[in-house]
Structure formats: C-alpha cells, structure tokens
Amino acid sequence: MKISEKLDRVRPAFSFEFFPPKDEAGVERLFETVAALARYNPAYVSVTYGAGGSTRRLTVDLVKRIKGEAGIETMAHLTCVGARREEIAVVLDELREGGIDNVIALRGDPPKGQTTFVTHEGGFSHASELIGFIRARYDFCIAAACYPECHPESTDAASDLEFAKQKVELGAEVLVSQMFFDNEHYFSYVERARAAGIQVPIVAGLMPITNLSQIQRFAALCGSTLPKPLVERLEAAGNDLEAVQRIGVEHAIEQCRGLLERGVPGIHFYTLNRSPATVRILDALLAQ
Numbered sequence: 351m352k353i354s355e356k357l358d359r360v361r362p363a364f365s366f367e368f369f370p371p372k373d374e375a376g377v378e379r380l381f382e383t384v385a386a387l388a389r390y391n392p393a394y395v396s397v398t399y400g401a402g403g404s405t406r407r408l409t410v411d412l413v414k415r416i417k418g419e420a421g422i423e424t425m426a427h428l429t430c431v432g433a434r435r436e437e438i439a440v441v442l443d444e445l446r447e448g449g450i451d452n453v454i455a456l457r458g459d460p461p462k463g464q465t466t467f468v469t470h471e472g473g474f475s476h477a478s479e480l481i482g483f484i485r486a487r488y489d490f491c492i493a494a495a496c497y498p499e500c501h502p503e504s505t506d507a508a509s510d511l512e513f514a515k516q517k518v519e520l521g522a523e524v525l526v527s528q529m530f531f532d533n534e535h536y537f538s539y540v541e542r543a544r545a546a547g548i549q550v551p552i553v554a555g556l557m558p559i560t561n562l563s564q565i566q567r568f569a570a571l572c573g574s575t576l577p578k579p580l581v582e583r584l585e586a587a588g589n590d591l592e593a594v595q596r597i598g599v600e601h602a603i604e605q606c607r608g609l610l611e612r613g614v615p616g617i618h619f620y621t622l623n624r625s626p627a628t629v630r631i632l633d634a635l636l637a638q
Contacts, residue, residue, distance in 0.1 A: 352491035354523040356393045363393040363616035370408035386625040399427035414448040429458025434472035454493040455480045478516045485521030494522035498539040502573040529557040557620040558627035559598030
C-alpha cells in the first residue's frame, strides 16, 4: 500500500528508519529490532541507501524481506550519489518487481571523505530531478525530505521552502522532516509550507537522544539545533549513560505528545537500528 494512503487512514502513524548493516550479524540484530517494533503496528519502515553498489543491493533486499517476512509496508531510500540514470532505473525496476510501492527520493550526502556533492556523469544534481524522473516512469508513492530549520546548504528559509515546493510539484506526495528537537520549528515550517501552497502530509522526524556527542554531531550535519536547556541537562549527566538516555527519552516523549495533540500526520523515528529508546517512547505514549 502507498504511504500517502496509509497516512490518511492510520492515527497515530508511527514509522521507523533503518540502515543496511555491514555484516550478517548486523542483519540479524536489525531483524530483532524490526520484531521489537512490529508490535506497535508501524505505518511503514524505511531503509537508507548508500553510494556503493553492495549497499544499494542490500537496501533492495532488506525492503523486500521486511515487507515479505514481517508484513510491514516499506519505503526504500534512493539517492543521486554516484549513479547514472540508467543505474537508478535498474534499482527502481527491481523495487517495482519486488512489490515495493514507496520510495523516498533524496539527493544524498557527499561520499565519505568528500565535503561537497558532485553530480555523477549521467546522473542527477538535485532530489527534484530524481523525483521528476521517477514520476514520469513509475507509479511509486514518492516521499521527499524537508528541513524545518533549513538544509545546511540553503542560503535562506525562503529558498529552502521553494525547493520543497518544487519537489511536491514534480511528484512528491509526502514530505518527511529532518530531525528537530523543538516542536515550534516543525509547526512554523508547516505553517509556512501551507501558506506557500504545499498541501501534502508533512511527517515529523525525530531521533531519540542516547548519546550527547553523537547527537550533536548528527545535528550539526543536518542543520538541526538542540535547545540550550536540554543540552545543559545532558551535560550535567556527564558520563552517566543511563541518565543521558533517560533525559533523551523524556524529551522525545514530550515532543511526541505535543506533536500528536496538534494533529501531526505521522512521526518517523530515526532508530539507528536500535529499539530500546523508541520502545520506551512508544510505551509511554500508548499508555495514556
């Protein structure tokens, strides 16, 4: 089923992001995480996509396996990094033949060791180009990324929003936000998006905090900010990992409650292939 349809029918719509593990042991752990989260009836799960051929292959295999074995709707990530149009078409053909109905089209980050994105010969420079290519040839439900606090490479909020609008005009049916830690960033973005004519569902993306240095690194890479009072609480916890995780879970629960109360169409958890923090958050929400 297409995710755009599920978001119309399922409330609350929770979803989870995973990445392809590096070895078979990692795959086993991933499916343990999938099993732990399956009981929360996710609207869908997504699997990220790397620049290397083996990672692409694993993404395709994982989305098909999760849908086939766990019975959960899946969404495959697809990026412009290091691939010609013909190579991307081969991946899309295989996804379609494997019964996958959903993709999220992204430009993608520069490969490891590079600081800027370089368009591959015969490939795409922007997610909007990839979206137009997919929509012209396939019937997938296409999702795209949006940035409540602006993409790190954007010059300003207005141009950033215009890029999101282009994605929708070219065929994106759902927007999934980058992580944020203050709900007002999300709601302000939604308000501006609606004023600009963007009417598709805007799913809120959250990453539970389990490690301060790690989340600060991720936040810097994706243009997200951490509220000062939250950082101060985490810093005060020092090396007490359990305390850091408790604070992170408490903050995420508060965020989720605020989002749900104001009618968010879905919450997408960036899990890093681990379930404990997300399980604690969902248990607290569903116990209400």
